[in-house]
Each structure stands twice: as structure tokens, then as C-alpha cells.
Amino acid sequence: QVQLVESGGGLVQAGGSLRLSCAASGRTFSTYAWFRQAPGKEREFVSGITWNTGRTYDTDSVKGRFAISRDSAKNTVYLQMNSLKPEDTAVYYCAARIGGLLMSKYVYDYWGQGTQVTVSS
Numbered sequence: 001q002v003q004l005v006e007s008g009g010g011l012v013q014a015g016g017s018l019r020l021s022c023a024a025s026g027r028t029f030s031t032y033a034w035f036r037q038a039p040g041k042e043r044e045f046v047s048g049i050t051w052n053t054g055r056t057y058d059t060d061s062v063k064g065r066f067a068i069s070r071d072s073a074k075n076t077v078y079l080q081m082n083s084l085k086p087e088d089t090a091v092y093y094c095a096a097r098i099g100g101l102l103m104s105k106y107v108y109d110y111w112g113q114g115t116q117v118t119v120s121s
Contacts, residue, residue, distance in 0.1 A: 001026045001027070002024065002025070002026040002027055002029070002096065002109075002110045003024070003025045003026055004022055004023070004024050004094045004095070004096060004110055004111065004112035005022070005023045005025075005094075005112055005113065006020060006021065006022050006092065006093065006094050006112040006113065006114060006115040007020070007021050007023070007115055008020040008021045008115060009091075009092060009115030009116045009117045009118075010116075010117070010118070011118045011120065012084055012117075012118070012119055012120070013119070013120050013121075014084060014085055014086055014119055014120065014121050015083060015084065016084050016119070017080070017081060017082045017083075017084065018081045018084065018117060019078055019079065019080050019081070020034070020078065020079040020081065020092055020094075020115060020117070021076055021077070021078055022034075022076060022077040022078070022079075022094030022112060023074075023075065023076050024075050024076065024077065024094075024096065025075065028051060028075070029051065029096040029097055029098055029109075029110070030050060030051055030052065030097070030098055030099060030100070031048060031049070031050050031051065031096065031097050031098075031099065031100060031101050031102075032048065032049055032051065032068075032070065032077045032094065032095070032096050033045060033046070033047065033048035033049070033068075033094075033095050033096075033097075033101070033108065034046040034047050034048070034068060034077075034079045034092055034093070034094060034095070035092070035093045035095055035105055035108075036088075036090035036091065036092045036093070036117070037090055037091050037093070037114075038089060038090040038091075041090075042105075043093070043105045044059070044105070045059050045103035045104070045105065046058070046059055046062055046066065046079070046092070047059065047062060047066055047067075047068040047079060048068065048101045048102075048103070049068045049069070049070055049077065049101070050100070050101055051070060051072075054069075054070065055101065056068050056069075056101075057101055057103075059103065061087075062081075062088075065081065065082050065083045065084075066079060066080065066081050066082070067079070067080045067082075068080075077094060079092070081117070084117075084119045085119060086119050086120065086121045087119075088117060088119050089117060089118050089119050090117060091114040091115065091116050091117075092114060092115050092116075092117050093111055093112055093113075093114045094111070094112040095108035095109075095110065095111050095112070096108060096109060096110045097109050097110075
């Protein structure tokens, strides 16, 4: 049984920063990722991390601006978001899977409830 709980979302002006947290409980998986979904759009991959090695991958639109990390002692995954843009506005979800770091939302087994990020222009 796995529970993923996101926090840290909020309102920020363009150019600002936020840090999202995903607190995991129940068990650990090999890969954790952040996805986001804006109204009327598909849920899309943002950034992922492998638990054991810490290897990361970011989607092109956030490279150089966002950074995913994990704290094993706290069993928590973070997403540091800098230089935020209005197009980053979405509900951000934490997800986990047993396998490798993939970008498809269909292969992730567990999801958090989401946290809203709103970036004003």
C-alpha cells in the first residue's frame, strides 16, 4: 500500500520560485516523477528521478528551470521550480512506478492527490 501526498503549491508571479514536496509512505519504488495537468490538457511528464542512483530527467520545457531531488531519510521527493512561467500553471502530481524512468503517464502505478501551482503574468 502506497500513499503519495503532494504539498507546496500556491500562487506566484512569473519569474518566481516554488518548491513542491511529495511525501511517500507504505513502500518505495524505483522511479518517482512529477507530472502536471492544466485545464483542458493532457497530464504531462515534468521531471523524474530514480531512487537508487538519483538519475534525473526533465522534459524540454523545464530544463534549466526545474530540479527534482529526493531525501531518502525523509522518504520525500522534491521539485524545485525556478523562473516560473504562466504556462507552468497546472495541478502538479507526484507519481511512482517499479520500472525505469519513463515519460508516459500510463506506466506509473501510484499517484498523489495533486497540488495547484498558479503562475501569474
